[in-house]
Amino acid sequence: MSKLPHLTTSIFTIMSKMAVDHNAINLSQGFPNFPIDERMADIIMDLAKADVHQYTPxxxxxxxxxKIGVLTLKSYNRVINQNTELLITAGATEAIFAALQALVRSGDEVLILDPSYDCYETPILLSNAKPVRVSLNEDYTPNFERIAQHISHKTRLLILNNPHNPSGKMWQENDFIQLENLLESYxxxxxxxxxxxEYIAFENQHISVNTRKKLRDKSIITSSFGKTLHLTGWKIGYVIAPEHLMKEIKKVHQFLVFSVNSLSQAAINLYLDSFEIESVSKLYQSKRDFFANLMKDTPFELLPCDGTYFQVASYKHFSKENDLDFTKRLVTEFGVATIPLSIFYGDGTDLKRIRFCFAKDDETITKAAERLQKL
Known part of the structure; x- marks a missing residue:
């Protein structure tokens, strides 16, 4: 008998397969299609002959x-104890899985703010706990009145995603003040x-929980070198948490993967010596603006994109199709694969919006826009 009988093939797999089957441009899955930095390629070649191929601690x-300790201090003015408050993980997904498995108990409830990425719910269910889906406002800002209404004596944890996938929305100062007020009551x-x-933020600076002294002692913060360094296939992330929580997370991590790929960790360590973290936002802001300019000649309405490499667009003023049918038609008739936003909601909320990934080279972005201009 399946522990997860409701899970089927993910929409990301479905849309990517459709893109291949119909020779479509794939703007659905969130990964870059451009080469890694040549400096990183050189580092990897040198390290292949070095003594970095056995288990790390x-x-x-x-x-x-x-280096992560230095980066956290530089970025957020937070000093972390690297021995007790930091863990390198097999991607942020493993960090999230280990944290939820370690800290959520049978019968607990966990609040997920929808639309939400699909890796949150499964570890909650495997903990024999209950995911409680709470919708963000239609502009993807948090609705704290609604959040408070869903908190009970069983509520163990609240998951937030900032900058937000799929919308690209970022929390502002007032959002964190309201969150801090909420936690005073709970x-x-x-x-x-x-x-x-976190390092793909545009006009406004990303506000990390690392900067919120009132939240640090009760927060688990996950990061991704895969996203920051354009190395998604390496699956290298890390988690920062206070010692009393990290002790429990490490227990799960130890028996989930024990340690993370040694060559990748060594390569990232050397690469950070020459990498300018500020370049990430500049790169993706230029791609966002390039894509947005081309999309002016399409019927889509682009929603604000504060960060991430995703652009949400509305089609409600020119089609009444549900978003799944609409995205499938984009593939079959116009040759562009995207993601419908309804799949990010527990109740399938359909606002007639879709998500594009613009972490692509200029040629791919241009060809995709040219096809969409034919709508």
Missing amino acids: MAGYPPLME PNLLILSDEVY
């Missing part, structure tokens, strides 16, 4: 952990802050 490669509530797109 369970918590991570010590030199890289030191002091036992934990926060899992998914910040994998």
Whole structure:
């Protein structure tokens, strides 16, 4: 008997297969299609002959952990204890899975803010706990009155994603003030802050939970080198949490993967010596603007994109189709694969919106826009 009988083939797999079958341009899955930095390629070749191919310590490669400590201080003015508050993981997905498995107990409830990425619910269910889906406002800002209405004595944890996938929305100062006020009323509530797109922020600076002193002692914060360094296939992330929570997360991590790929950790450690973290936002802001300019000649209405490499667009003023049918038609008739936003909602809310990934080279973006201009 299946533990997860409701799970079927993911929409990301479906749309990518359709893209192949119909020779469509794939703007559905969230990964870059351009080469890695040549400096990183050179580092990998050099390290292939070095002594970096055995297990690292369970918590991570010590030199890289030191670099993460420096990066966290520089970015957020937070000093972390690398021995007790930091864990390098097999991508942010493993960090999220390990944290939820470690901290959520049978019978607990976990609040998920919809639309939400699909990796949150499964570890909750495998903990014999209950995911409680709470919709964001239509502009993807948090609705704290609605959140408070869903908190009960069983509520263990609240998951937030900032910058937000799929919408590209970022939380502002007032959002965090309201969250801090909420936690004063519910002091036992934990926060899992998914910040994998933290270094892909545009006009406004990303506000990390790392900067919120009132939240740090009850927060687990996940990050992704895969997203930041355009190395999604490496699956290298990390998690920052206070010692009393990290102790429990490490217990799960130890028996889930024990340690993370040693060559990748060593390569990232060396690469960070020459990599300018500020270049990430500049790169993707230029791609966002390039894509948006081309999309002016399509009937789509683009919603604001504060961060991430995703652009949400509305088609409600020119089609009444549900978003799944609409995205399938885009593939079969116009040769562009995207993602319908309804799949990010527990109740299938359909606002006639779809998600594009613009983490692509200029040629791909241009060809996709030219096809969409024929709508």
